[in-house]
Amino acid sequence: MSSENILEPLVDCIFDVAKVSKKLLYELLDIKEQFNIETFFKTVELKNKKDQYPKQIKIYSSDKGYIYLMSAPIGLGLSNFLKCKESLELQLRHKIDIRERKGYIEIEVITKELNYNIPYKLPIKEKTEGIxxxxxxxxxxxxxxxxxxxxxxxxxxxxxxxxxxxxxxxxxxxxxxxxxxxxxxxxxxxxxxxxxxxxxxxxxxxxxxxxxxxxxxxxxxxxxxxxxxxxxxxxxxxxxxxxxxxxxxxxxxxxxxxxxxxxxxxxxxxxxxxxxxxxxxxxxxxxxxxxxxxxxxxxxxxxxxxxxxxxxxxxxxxxxxxxxxxxxxxxxxxxxxxxxxxxxxxxxxxxxxxxxxxxxxxxxxxxxxxxxxxxxxxxxxxxxxxxxxxxxxxxxxxxxxxxxxxxxxxxxxxx
Ligand SMILES: Nc1ncnc2c1ncn2[C@@H]1O[C@H](COP(=O)(O)OP(=O)(O)OP(=O)(O)O)[C@@H](O)[C@H]1O
Ligand SMILES: [Mg+2]
Structure with missing residues (x-):
């Protein structure tokens, strides 16, 4: 048996685990699995003069939904991303916030909704000075x-x-x-x-x-x-x-x-x-x-x-x-x-x-x-x-x- 054959089941297993955890993460974050943000930026041709596109560094949950952390290729800045905001919102079917953070671009997808009816309850007095x-x-x-x-x-x-x-x-x-x-x-x-x-x-x-x-x-x-x-x-x-x-x-x-x-x-x-x-x-x-x-x-x-x-x-x-x-x-x-x-x-x-x-x-x-x-x-x-x-x-x-x-x-x- 060649070493390739010995490793094959192990590699398959790792791929399966990765697939399952990705699916779980996506479910957890309420993201449509088919949406690929890198493909989106390629489709709208958000690139620099050397034909380099934004890359997804990671994706994680936030208070309002989830965040794509993107790296921008040299020559692109926040304003370039902001130009795509409307069409990205259309694709994601959610409002988004785009901002710069420590040299990266954060795209926050807001999936949570405000509660539109919050009945009044008497608040509890805080033990601090003032009102x-x-x-x-x-x-x-x-x-x-x-x-x-x-x-x-x-x-x-x-x-x-x-x-x-x-x-x-x-x-x-x-x-x-x-x-x-x-x-x-x-x-x-x-x-x-x-x-x-x-x-x-x-x-x-x-x-x-x-x-x-x-x-x-x-x-x-x-x-x-x-x-x-x-x-x-x-x-x-x-x-x-x-x-x-x-x-x-x-x-x-x-x-x-x-x-x-x-x-x-x-x-x-x-x-x-x-x-x-x-x-x-x-x-x-x-x-x-x-x-x-x-x-x-x-x-x-x-x-x-x-x-x-x-x-x-x-x-x-x-x-x-x-x-x-x-x-x-x-x-x-x-x-x-x-x-x-x-x-x-x-x-x-x-x-x-x-x-x-x-x-x-x-x-x-x-x-x-x-x-x-x-x-x-x-x-x-x-x-x-x-x-x-x-x-x-x-x-x-x-x-x-x-x-x-x-x-x-x-x-x-x-x-
Ligand atoms: N926080 C709230 N949650 C749910 N419904 C609300 C809330 N605030 C107001 N409303 C609804 O909107 C109606 C109008 O609100 P409100 O009387 O406070 O308006 P207003 O800004 O004082 O208007 P005006 O300038 O005419 O006096 C209320 O009768 C109520 O039905
Ligand atoms: Mg009033």
Whole structure:
């Protein structure tokens, strides 16, 4: 028997094992076995001047699906691969991400899908300082807002995109995780319908719905923020967290200002509220005052550079067109979202696709019932707001706004 004949069964056996493990790997990764990415690049003639084509180094699973790691022949770069993206997606029947990593090209095939309906559940309080809670889920993890790290947030999206549902989940979470002794809510509901489920909570210090009252609420918070910084300076600390750790001090409460539909603030020709708001978001990072803004219309006059520079949590649901997406996110994409709570969240330069929790009004009522203060039920829809325990006071005489705060805000126009 020749040595060739002796080795033949062994070689066959190795081939069989290799075939089976390849099949297993492909099954595991949910890849169609017949798809050969090297053949694909040959077919579309992605080659350099020496007729060399990209080579598959390996294939492995990822959080979103699986990744082809490719080597690029000299002369080809990321941009050449990106030109093939659409046709490769067509062949693979999945969305893909193509990026460069340590001299190789990674082609990630996204086979996993976002869960499109995630019922709201009360989150568990984390044992960390500051305000922290989840708002939804990405492909592989919870999307968490950590207001100590990123204090301010805007939520934008066209009508029906999911802003109010997200708002209700946020306010239900924070009011349950942080008691009225720890957190105050300042709700400015310029649309007059969205926030009133929370108007009677013990946490709610102000519930207003006119531009004038909103202006005053913001001016008051600005004054409070300045007072807190004076207090911090006297005590040689630089933040609410350090201050609250000092022995024997009365702990300061966190404050959340929620302004529903900031576009309506522009009705005031002098734009005082908008200017004060910009000043507040610029300085209140360490004072414990956190701002949430919502709008249907993310145009440059509402979400300008000052707002962008100071708001790090950008929650963007479906936008009307790519122009709006570019204003809100600095890139296209939000115009292609599905709506109904399907969003993108951008923090710094990092963008994640997610689905926000779905909460019903009934759930909000049940979960916040224990925090409702004993105020008589309101009969008429709006006049009622005025009886709310100084929460709304639209009849009051006009109080001069704090002129020291308003002295000169013109610098904000030039930022
Ligand atoms: N996270 C979600 N999961 C599932 N469905 C959702 C979600 N968010 C919103 N929806 C659906 O979309 C509808 C509209 O949502 P929502 O009221 O939040 O929109 P909106 O952005 O506030 O619109 P508008 O600007 O008109 O106030 C909801 O009634 C609900 O049926
Ligand atoms: Mg709404």
């Amino acid at each position: 922290k809670f989840p708002i939804g889920e990405s492909l592989n993890e919870k999307v968490i807002l950590d207001l100590k790290e990123d204090p301010h947030t805007y939520i934008v999206g066209t009508t029906g995109s999911g802003k109010s549902v997200c708002t209700k989940s946020i306010l239900t979470s924070v009011s349950n995780l942080y008691g009225p002794g720890e957190l105050e809510l300042y709700l400015c509901d310029l649309k007059r319908v969205e926030l009133n489920l929370f108007s009677k909570l013990k946490h709610t210090k102000k519930f207003v719905y006119t531009v004038e009252d909103t202006t005053e609420v913001i001016a008051d918070l600005l004054e409070e923020t300045n007072n807190r910084y004076d207090l911090f300076m006297k005590n040689n600390v630089t933040s609410i967290f350090e201050y609250n750790r000092l022995p024997g001090v009365k702990k300061l409460k966190y404050q959340i200002l929620y302004v529903e539909e900031i576009v309506l603030l522009l009705e005031d020709k002098r734009k005082t509220a908008m200017k004060l708001l910009k000043q507040l978001i610029a300085i209140s990072r360490a004072s414990g005052c956190y701002v949430f803004l919502t709008t249907q219309r993310p145009s440059n006059d509402v979400i300008d550079n000052v707002v962008k520079a100071n708001i790090n949590n950008r929650i963007v649901f479906k936008c009307e067109d790519s122009k709006n997406s570019i204003v809100a996110l600095d890139q296209e994409g939000a115009d292609k979202l599905r709506g109904k709570g399907h969003g993108l969240i951008k923090r710094g330069s990092y963008i994640v696709e997610f689905q926000s929790f779905f909460i019903t009004d009934q759930q909000v009522k049940e979960l916040t019932r224990k925090y409702i203060s004993n105020i008589k039920a309101v009969k008429e829809p709006y006049s009622g707001y005025k009886h709310l325990n100084n929460k709304v006071d639209s009849n009051k005489k006009e109080k001069p706004l704090k002129t020291n705060i308003l002295e000169d805000l013109s610098f904000l126009d030039n930022i």
